[in-house]
Amino acid sequence: MATRAKKAEGTGDAGGEPSFEQRLEALEAIVRELEAEGLSLEQSLARYQQGVEHVTACRALLDAAEKRLVELADTPAGPRERRLRVGEQGLVPDGAGPGTDGDGDDR
Secondary structure, three states: OHHHHHHOOOEOOOOOOEOHHHHHHHHHHHHHHHHHOOOOHHHHHHHHHHHHHHHHHHHHHHHHHHHHHHHHHEEOOEEOOOOEEEEOOEEEEOOOOOOOOOOOOOO
16 A cells, blocks of 8 residues: 555545545545544535535546547557456556556566
């Protein structure tokens, strides 16, 4: 998780907007606070609203990332669909072995 914490230090863009990782981390903190039951009703509602804002922003960031992946997968012959999975180095084509990037040359 050290990598995740390190990524969360930066911002998502030059405008200073929080990154996906930062928003997810903030959302997890909000959930912990709400589950702890130490907040008043007004505080709980305010934190819940902040959580909804983080969820909405995360969904928008994920939608943009998905769109980018589709654009990157487009070829002159038309779009190609590739199944992806989470690997050690992020998203990799499904069927790639551990430690590979899925292109077959493993370099």
